[in-house]
Amino acid sequence: MPDTQNEGTIKITVEFSGGLEMLFSNERKLSLYIPAIDADGSRSNIAFLVRHLCETFMNDPRKELFVLDDTVRPGILVLINDADWELEGEDKYVIEEGDNILFVSTLHGG
Template sequence: MTSEPEKINITVEFSGGLELLFSNQHHHKVTIPSHQQKTDEKSNTTQGPRTTIRDLVTYLCDEVMKDPRRDLFVLDGTVRPGILVLINDTDWELEGEDAYEIKEGDAVLFVSTLHGG
C-alpha cells in the first residue's frame, strides 16, 4: 500500500556567498515530506523516520541547487566545515546537527564563514 507522505513547509536561507550555488536567491520556501518513505520486502511503501536536516541537505543538492559545484556546500554527506547552520536562529550544534528532525514552519539558515582574499 502506497500512501503519500504528509508535507511540511519550511524556509531555507543562504548567505555569505552560498546563495550563488542556489540561483542567486537568498530565500527559498521549501515543501518536503515530513517523513522518509521506506519500502519493505513486499514492495509496500510505509512511513519511515521523520525528515532530518541530513535529508534536507540531500534534497537541496538534488532539487534546488543548480550549480554543479556541490562540493562547495557538502563534504562527506554533510554540510561542509566553514558553513554555519542555524535552525530557528539557534546553532545546529545545540539542536543535534544533521540529525535534527524538521518541523512545520522551521527556518534553516546556511551561512558561509569562508572568505577569499
C-alpha cells in the same frame, strides 16, 4: 517538488548567506514543502534536507562547495531557528512545520 501543501508535507523556510546563494540561482530565501517522512520511513531531518536541496535546488554542479563527506562542508554554519545546529542535535534534528533553516558560509575578507 510539491509547491502546495499536501498531506504528509511540511512547510519550511530555507535561507542562504555569505555567498552560498550563488550556488542556488542567487536565491537568498526559499519557501518550500518537504515530505514529513523520508524514503527510509523516518521523519525528515536536516541530513535529508541537505540531500534534498542538493538534488532539487542546486543548479551549480560543484556540489563540493556545499556538501563534503555526506554532510555540510567545513566553513558552513547551519542555523535552526536562529540557533547553531549544534544546540539542536546537528543533522539528526527532526524538522518541524514552520522551521527556518539558515546556511551561512563563513567569510574571510577584511
